[in-house]
Amino acid sequence: MNLDFSDIKVLLIGDFMIDHYIIGTSKRMSPESSQVPVVLPKEEYSIPGGAGNVAMNMCVFAGQKSYSDNMYFEGKPFIFCVGAVGHDKMGNELLSILNGGIIRKDFESVGTIEFIHYHDQIDTSNIIKGDLPMYDSMDPRSIHDKFRGYIETTVKERTYLNGKQIYRLDRERLLNQSYNEDLNNLISKNIIGKDIVVLSDYNKGVLNEVTIPHILSEAKKNKIPVIIDPKKDDFTIYEGADILTPNLNELNRASKTDINDEKSIIEACNKLIEKHNFNFIVAKKGKSGITIVGKNNFVKQIQAHAIDNPDVTGAGDTVIASFSLAYAKLGDVELAAKIANAAASIAVSKKGTAVVETKEIESLFTK
Numbered sequence: 001m002n003l004d005f006s007d008i009k010v011l012l013i014g015d016f017m018i019d020h021y022i023i024g025t026s027k028r029m030s031p032e033s034s035q036v037p038v039v040l041p042k043e044e045y046s047i048p049g050g051a052g053n054v055a056m057n058m059c060v061f062a063g064q065k066s067y068s069d070n071m072y073f074e075g076k077p078f079i080f081c082v083g084a085v086g087h088d089k090m091g092n093e094l095l096s097i098l099n100g101g102i103i104r105k106d107f108e109s110v111g112t113i114e115f116i117h118y119h120d121q122i123d124t125s126n127i128i129k130g131d132l133p134m135y136d137s138m139d140p141r142s143i144h145d146k147f148r149g150y151i152e153t154t155v156k157e158r159t160y161l162n163g164k165q166i167y168r169l170d171r172e173r174l175l176n177q178s179y180n181e182d183l184n185n186l187i188s189k190n191i192i193g194k195d196i197v198v199l200s201d202y203n204k205g206v207l208n209e210v211t212i213p214h215i216l217s218e219a220k221k222n223k224i225p226v227i228i229d230p231k232k233d234d235f236t237i238y239e240g241a242d243i244l245t246p247n248l249n250e251l252n253r254a255s256k257t258d259i260n261d262e263k264s265i266i267e268a269c270n271k272l273i274e275k276h277n278f279n280f281i282v283a284k285k286g287k288s289g290i291t292i293v294g295k296n297n298f299v300k301q302i303q304a305h306a307i308d309n310p311d312v313t314g315a316g317d318t319v320i321a322s323f324s325l326a327y328a329k330l331g332d333v334e335l336a337a338k339i340a341n342a343a344a345s346i347a348v349s350k351k352g353t354a355v356v357e358t359k360e361i362e363s364l365f366t367k
Helices: 051-061 087-098 141-144 177-190 211-221 248-255 262-276 315-330 332-350 358-365
Strands: 010-014 016-025 041-049 080-085 101-105 113-117 127-129 154-161 164-171 196-200 227-230 280-284 292-295 298-302
Touching: 010 051, 010 177, 010 315, 016 051, 016 087, 041 051, 041 087, 051 087, 051 315, 080 087, 080 113, 080 177, 087 127, 087 227, 087 315, 127 177, 127 262, 141 280, 177 211, 177 292, 196 211, 196 315, 211 227, 227 315, 227 332, 248 262, 248 280, 262 292, 280 315, 292 332, 298 332, 332 358
Parallel strands: 010 080, 010 196, 016 154, 080 127, 196 227
Antiparallel strands: 016 041, 101 113, 154 164, 280 292, 292 298
């Protein structure tokens, strides 16, 4: 199978976040609590998360070059991003990685580092930054800032001890809705000429009751399909979207259906499709694979690939990234879902937030 998506132009809108990793060791417990290890950090690094991880997956998955063989490649941007980050250290780090490249470290092989550079392929010029660099996000005064300028970059910090994750610390703040007009203007400006619009919703404020209807209206006007990785409990806000890719928890909450088997999954999807006029729902079932439900009694089940000890960090981002590119190129929801299913199985076989190359997909399909 030849997977070349290098000619697809994507408008990616959503919540851009950063995943920060601390890899440590411990030889003693804290004297303050016998249950708390004293962790000595050996290394730290950051990887884009949320919509940022979707952008990275798309960039590598597009197959313009084999990144492990070509450490530096310049090309025209094909992923155009709209979102918001803070005027803070992690916001700067996030944009720097998206614009330049990433150091990917092997969790288990000390000293194993793979540098991937994809210069100019991700356009971040339409990601809004906060206007107040003088405020630190941890400054207690900033808690009371209700005015427009303050944005805090969403950070998910994970600490690994002796190869196992021991906690996750989140820093986040809902985006002030006074940014809606700016976001909508950026969307209208950038949607023209795109092949697909992808919404990566993590409920951090970029995608809301003002911006989502505007996106759907602009996409319809320009005859561009919209694919959404949803997070809202009520799918009414996504009404008229082409394809949604919820996991089973999201599907359960949105449909208010007790999902316990394949029949209930199909019933929940049909209920939401009929109510909200979606073309398809691609239900992500984790280790059980994917179920596609569409209008006119369309149903397809795709079995997962067996993976031992999967790490599901960022797996949903891998699915929406690979599925969206494949659907934009092929126009076939079932084939796109099979490709996404294979990509997800590869992603969860790796530690932490991971990206997948097309050659890995091609190898899996030939087995």
